[in-house]
Amino acid sequence: MATSELDKYSKPSVAVDIVVFTIMGNELKVLLIKRGQPPFAGQWSLPGGFIQIDEQLEGAALRELNEETGVRDVYLEQLYTFGNLNRDPRGRVISVSYFVLVDSTKIKPFVTGKENISEVQWVSIEKLPSLAFDHDKIVKYALRRLRYKLEYTAVGLELLPDNFTLTDLQRLYEIILSQKIDKRNFRKKILSMGILEKTKVFKKGAHRPAMLYKFKKAKPISTFRGFKFEG
Amino acid sequence: MATSELDKYSKPSVAVDIVVFTIMGNELKVLLIKRGQPPFAGQWSLPGGFIQIDEQLEGAALRELNEETGVRDVYLEQLYTFGNLNRDPRGRVISVSYFVLVDSTKIKPFVTGKENISEVQWVSIEKLPSLAFDHDKIVKYALRRLRYKLEYTAVGLELLPDNFTLTDLQRLYEIILSQKIDKRNFRKKILSMGILEKTKVFKKGAHRPAMLYKFKKAKPISTFRGFKFEG
DNA sequence: ACAAAAGTGTTCCTAATACACCCATGA
DNA sequence: TCATGGGTGTATTAGGAACACTTTTGT
Structure with a gap:
């Protein structure tokens, strides 16, 4: 060289x-x-x-x-x-x-x-x-x-376990953006993206069980609007 | 050192x-x-x-x-x-x-x-x-x-002279994005941003004169959504 | 008068927002 | 039975998209 x-x-x-x-x-x-x-x-x-x-x-x-x-x-x-x-x-x-x-x-x-x-x-x-x-x-x-x-991306999912409830996801958004989000609007928007899939499992807790979701595709490894570099 | x-x-x-x-x-x-x-x-x-x-x-x-x-x-x-x-x-x-x-x-x-x-x-x-x-x-x-x-920014203005017509600006967008844009919608959107200012000058040509506009503020020197680095 | 570019509004549709109640469970 | 978080729909508003004609000028 x-x-x-x-x-x-x-x-x-x-x-x-x-x-x-x-x-x-x-x-x-x-x-x-x-x-x-x-x-x-x-x-x-x-x-x-x-x-x-x-x-x-x-x-x-x-x-x-x-x-x-x-x-x-x-x-x-x-x-x-x-x-x-x-x-x-x-x-x-x-x-x-x-x-x-x-x-x-x-x-x-x-x-x-x-x-x-x-x-x-x-x-x-x-x-x-x-x-x-x-x-x-x-x-x-x-x-x-x-x-x-x-x-505008699903990058937040990287911060959650493979299975999570919609409430988990909403809490994540609220923490990062430091603002409250309306539950119905949040679910509507996230689900309309078509990136989440229901598992058949429920998260049990002290109260009503919540449906666990998972991310549909391979997790995104991208850098700018879906554009992959140096790979 | x-x-x-x-x-x-x-x-x-x-x-x-x-x-x-x-x-x-x-x-x-x-x-x-x-x-x-x-x-x-x-x-x-x-x-x-x-x-x-x-x-x-x-x-x-x-x-x-x-x-x-x-x-x-x-x-x-x-x-x-x-x-x-x-x-x-x-x-x-x-x-x-x-x-x-x-x-x-x-x-x-x-x-x-x-x-x-x-x-x-x-x-x-x-x-x-x-x-x-x-x-x-x-x-x-x-x-x-x-x-x-x-x-989502006014960065395109960097490619034009200080004074320009709305048609000039639209042509610039059309060239860069390689697609036609509706004239009325384009003007509505650009003007609603509130970043342009009419000059009192017209561009004379072979046909009806066009109003020249200029950018209102100091031209933006930013790197990411208005965030300035290393300055 | 005509060719060419300038300029201008309304309708439609989609997406974002605001908002309140019933449900299922464990204790 | 009650406390707690899970889950759902509708009405309103704002912004984007589609669309055509009149105006002003030079030749």
Whole structure:
């Protein structure tokens, strides 16, 4: 591989940063890690890290996420590439950001092997601390994208188990959009999309059992209005 | 600047590639350059190049565009970051792609000082040759984004002079979306957005003069639903 | 006077909204 | 039997789509 031309000038570093969302209880949460080393030692930040020379961008995002937090098998989508000159005090670092949605029932306890992480935690979007680097901006953008996509895609299903009730789904929308939704209108709209299928199972609880639904097709792995990249 | 940690591993190169759209005659055109050097010597490709270590991403895109084609003062928006391992035969190159809209009346004749470019040309989107690298994919994505944004933003105004008739604007929509639009519905919708303002000037021609309009506010420089980054 | 583009309203249909009661179950 | 969440329909409104003729100018 002839890299001579490419090596003429000093290069920036390339990192990935990942905004992982999940719904826990009645809150939308983001996965944060407490940095164990400078810069920003002791401060909260997004999971992420430098990509390897022989590694796909998405692969790097998934690897970092798994190494740092044990989270696997998730919906992943590229967000935006942040490249301000001074976003990292160590030098020029360009960060390709991703957003990830994960069903909280599939999350296992954190087992991180990384020495430079002192803590991993799910933090409510309402109670975010100030984050390292420009990660505040990245989270803000990710949240915007999540809310926006919820309106015209079925992406929200990535946050639920395979079988769920319509009330579960509505609660998810209400939490993410932080607003109440009319039950009848919500059901009408969701069902008219034709993406849900009744199972023959009911969820039993303290009260009237609720029909469980499942998503019809293979879960969507797309990035922009159904357009699939780099696959 | 402590770059020791960053330099432990070999780094990918980072490039920008730019899809520049304009309307000429009755066609949507993209700016292409014919490569003068390997790889892909003699083949058409998008304008672009490697970023410098002390240069903003957007700045690099604008610089490359200006150096290669003389195009300046344009609407610029980040598209997507392509990073497949083998997208460049020279080695690992990650490309941050941008899309640019430029009013064709503001384009000056090309004066490129770069030795590695043998030709610069505006090519109709209908007659694109097969492009170098993964640039076909980038153009496809850019076109998709342009069509999509046209539906819910005023981004199309970037392709027109400051003053324009409603017929000019409608023609622009028809060319980009490649479909006829009803004149009355189009005017109703555009005017109801409240973003246009009548000038007191008429465009004289062979027939009945048409009212010239202009855009009300500062032209939008945004990347995603009005959200401004890195600014 | 005529050719050519400018300009203008109404009807229809679809989709979003607002809104309230009965049902099935476990305790 | 009652407390709790599950489940259902209709009337109104707003926005998008279909559709044709008159006006103004230059030649």
